[in-house]
Amino acid sequence: MTTLEDLLKIPRFSDLKLLTNPRNADTIVESIEISETPDVANFIPKKIFLLTTAMVYKNNQKELITLIDSLKEQEAAGIGIKVGRFIETIDPAIIDYANQIDFPIVLVPSTQPLGALLHQLLNYLWDTKTEQLSYALDIQKRFSDLLIHDVSIARFIADFGKMINTPVILLSPYRKVIAHSKHFTQTSKPAEYYVEQLVNKYDNWNEDSHASFMIKDLNQESLQIAGFSVTVNSYFPHYLLILNPQQVPYPMSEFAVEQACLVLSFMLYKNQKVQESLDFLKSDFLAQLIEYQQTPHQSRRDWLDLGTNYGLKKSTQYQVVYAVCSQTTTTATKIKYQQEESDVAFQWLLETLPPRIKHISIFKVKNTNHLAILIQSKVDDLENILTELSLELSKKLPITLTFALGNLYESVEQIANSFIEAKTAYEEMLTMTNGSLTHRYHPKGMKSLFEKMSLEDIHYFCETTLKELAYPVEDSFIELRKTLQCYLSFQCEISKTAKEMYLHRNTIKYRIDHCAKLLGKSIQDPTNSLNLRLALELSERSNQHQ
The missing domain is CATH 3.40.1390.20 (HprK N-terminal domain-like)
Known part of the structure; x- marks a missing residue:
């Protein structure tokens, strides 16, 4: 140049x-x-x-x-x-x-003479470009050797910094240092020190694919940084930073840097595709777990054993958080943008959540751009942590994460319940205008069940209301269900129920007391009575459609 x-x-x-x-x-x-x-x-x-x-x-x-x-x-x-x-x-x-x-x-x-001057000037330019091209091709060969040997990104950045003899930093889309050259091990400040200065001084520095910046070095003297986009995604690129580019030995050309960016794009893309295949298996596991646990009359599975590779742990505290990137009028129609946005948010949560919350596993929800966070420990300030993470990300990128929280459950077999609650809470958030970044699930009443009679909601309502009596297979539970149904149809009168069922009134009383103990609620309570009658009717109808 x-x-x-x-x-x-x-x-x-x-x-x-x-x-x-x-x-x-x-x-x-x-x-x-x-x-x-x-x-x-x-x-x-x-x-x-x-x-x-x-x-x-x-x-x-x-x-x-x-x-x-x-x-x-x-x-x-x-x-x-x-x-x-x-x-x-x-x-x-x-x-x-x-x-x-x-x-x-x-x-x-x-x-x-203009003709002679033209010849001399062009000769100089052509000689310079030939030298630059030769140097760039030499670097390209060295890059190819590194690719053939499948070196890590950290090794590649270290070698590239050695080639051009100046510090090099690779950043993620949200400006986290992924790798840096060896130069920073010989200074009193890490690579993050220079990145922090850059971010603080240039709010919109990531908008240019190639830009130059001035910050302060350790001696408070001016330090130049050249920044280059490394395109893996269309909307959220990585960044390659070169410190003191003016000290790069001649004839280091922009073409050579572009070659480095191209190789990095390939390496990052390859890693991304490998990770996506693993994420797909993880997503598929979550989908199977939710579907299986919401289907009645299924044999018990050892989900902890099946989910070992996906982060499931033995616990008495299971809670699902549904995470979604909020869309604006501009991005609502950009499918590719939404996908990349979700991928960046997923990576962000993978890196920032584990240090703050123990025993978590993050899933991509199948066939959506949504995420599901499975928390396997009790977290008292969960909403504050999630809000802080969302605000931190929005300061780095134009991404706003919202979180919908399901309830806490004691067994792994109830993860599906928490997932359905979290998803329902997210759907409620879509109608809210308060701008909150988090929202907890609140139990549905009968009115909302009538408004939206999805099979998923019916199973959840019936099983949480009737428990073992929702879809009984054992004779004892079948008899208890029949007794409860008859008892409620006669407005909770024991004598009429006993007469209808040709049983002694003490038998009916015993069975109703057993039902109340099993359900953990008073059957005579008007609200409970209505919910029980509705759940009995809905479970019977949904069972007929299995």
Whole structure:
């Protein structure tokens, strides 16, 4: 990458004189052209340094302003005007105007033939690019060797930092240091120190795919950092930071850095796909667990043994939290964005939750962009922890995580109950306007059950209301259910129930007392009585549809 300033510093071009402000000479020069055509800007690519005798402007130099404007719009590197043939001197007004728009003008002396100058300038540019390309290809070969040997990302970053002899840092989409070169082990500050400075000083630094920043080093002196996007996802890239890029040995080119970014993209993508296959198995396990536990008359399974590889642990405290990324009007229709957003949030929770909550396992909910967090320990300040995590993530990325909490259960066989409650709480959050990041499940009444008669809700309501009497298979529980149903239909009158069932009233009383003990609630209570009657009816109907 050669600038006009670089060219003018070369001894063989010492007779070229910059007429405009020196600070405007940092434009990049990719090629050289000679032209006397006034509309040449329409036919040249960007970053061209134009050589001309200004022949057509010898009687009216002010028309050069139009040419300069067109070149500026085309992002030309500058213009070199040869004097002494058609123009003796360049009008100061033209130079003043060029300074106003930050466009460099170079004076070419009459002793310098434009054809020879063009040849010399192009030779220099071509030699430089050849050297850069050769160096970049050498680095590419070294990168290929690393890929063939399947080295880790940490090893790759360490080797890359060694190649260019300057500190290198790789960041996750939410700016966590994934890997860094060996340079930081010899300083008193870790890589995170420089990243923190960068984030604090440049709030929107991650919006550019290639940018340069200035921060302070350990001695409070200016330190330059070059940042490059490493694209694995379309919306949430990783970042490669190079400290002191100006000290990278010549001819380290931008192309070589791009090669490093390309290799990193491949490595990160490969790791992501491997992880996705493991996450799919985990999601499938959760789906089977929920479905199985919500199906009546199933034989008991050892879920702890089946779920060992997925983080299930023996506990007396099981709770499910349903996590979802809130959507805006802009992102609501972007399916790819929602998927990537969920993946980033999933990774964020995997890294930030375990240090704060013991014994957790995080699942991707099958066929959705939602997440399920299984907590296997009692957490008193759970809502505060989840709120803090959501706020921390939203400060780093435009992602807002919301959490819906199911109730706490004592056995692994009741995980499905907590999951259904958490999912129901999430659905309730969709209708809320208070902006809360967390919401707990509140038991449903009969009205909501009538409004939404999904099989999942019916099974949950019946089993939590009737327990063993919901879908009984043992004769004793079947008889208790019949007695309870008859007792409720006769408005809780023992004598009428006994007469209807041809049983002694003491037998009915014993059975009703047994039911009350089994259900853990007073059957005569009006609310309980209504819920029990509804659950009996719903469980009978749903059982017929199995």
